[in-house]
Amino acid sequence: MCLPHEAPPEAPPGTETRRVPPGRRPPRRPAPPAPPPPPPDDDEPPVSAAPSPEIDPDLWGDFAVFRETFLVYVSHARYNAALRVFGELLFEMVLEAWGHWPEQPEGYIRSHLRAAVADLRHLQGYLTTQGENPPEDEPYEAHLCRMAVRMSREVGGVAEQIERELGPWRGEVS
Amino acid sequence: MHELAKKSTAAPTPPPPSGPAVSPPIIRPADFEDYPAFREVFLLYFADPSANATLRSFGILLHEMVLDFWGHWPNHSEGLFPAELRAAVADLRHVQGALQEWTGAALPLESEYDRRLAEVGADVARRIGEQTDRLEAELDFFVGRAS
Known part of the structure; x- marks a missing residue:
């Protein structure tokens, strides 16, 4: 781990051009150029990326x-x-x-379903963004982009199914 | 009673809630980046408005900091884009599992309406599972892990 006054290690050599992840950042001044990193320690084991888990539902x-x-x-x-x-x-x-x-005004199951809908809508937006701008020179990535867009529509569809059932009432007392 | 126990202070009384319970937000898909880090099914438990808002702000801060730093960390071996889609698969499986449990037989359903909601939730869980199977198969095929 780098101490604050040390430059962080460079990314491994020969890496592919990385897609910038979605994210809005506030405007900031350009950072000063970082000092050159220290030479790699041959005794340090390589650090491999942590993959996403396969979640059993x-x-x-x-x-x-x-x-x-x-x-x-x-x-x-x-x-x-x-x-x-x-x-x-x-x-x-x-x-x-x-x-x-305080307890959720809509009750247990309605509030839990609303939370699930919110997570589905997040995924819908995420998949839509992932599917934008399919690269012309990468056929497999382009195929995955199209899959992401299709998934986004399907996820939106199931979220809508729950929302229709829940209706607009969110526990307001008349 | 042990001497130390006599001297110990009583457990603090929890502060009163800062307001009525916070309901899950309505997330427009185009604004998904405003809800980047914590699952809504987790934030649901932070019903106190002040606690809920604090954790949301922390999640946004953490996300901003990770975006500033992620380029220094190892690349995903299958490439970033497939890794991002696998992450979406994992999140879909999470929602699938949560819906399955909340609408399952173990949950006490007190009214006909609750039972109706549970049926809908269970159907949605099944559909999510099927959709996710297709995306997962596509990702596995590419990396040659198809059985």
Whole structure:
């Protein structure tokens, strides 16, 4: 791990051109040029990217906190694991605390379905963005882009199915 | 009673809620980047408005910081774009599992309406599973992991 005064290590050589992940950033002044990194230590083992887990739906509770579409950018394995452990801690703590907080006005199942809809709408937007601008010179990536767009529509469809059933009432008292 | 136990302070009383419970937001798909880090099915438990807002702000901050730093970390072996789609697959599986559990037999459903909602949720879980199977098969085929 780099101390604040040290330059971070360079990305491994021979890497492909990376697509910039979606994200809006506030305008900022250009950073000063970084000092050259130290020569690599031959004794250090290579650090490989942390892949997204294959989530068994029955074990969804083990991945309850951070979106995988967020953690995919934390490809440093140790930091990825640290965030997951922190997430476990947060989850345990909130389960202890939430009984002290107000109840959802819509009740248990409606509020949980609304949360699922919100996550589906997030994925709908994410997949739409991933499917934008299919590269002309990468046929497989272009194919994945088209798949992402189709998935986005299907995910939007199932979110709408729940929303139609729930209707517009969100627990307001008349 | 042990001496130390006599001297220990009582557990603090939780502060009163800062307001009525926060409901899950209505996310426009085009604004998905405003909800980057934490799952809504997790934030649902932060019903206190102040706690909910604090965690959302922290998630946005964390996301911004990761975007500033991610280029320094290892590349995904199958490429970033397939890795991003695999992450979406994982998130779909998560929603699938959550819906399956919330609409399953173990959940006490008190009214006919709740049972109707549970049926809808279960059907959606099944459809999500089928859709995700197709995307996952496509990703696996490319990397030669198809069975």
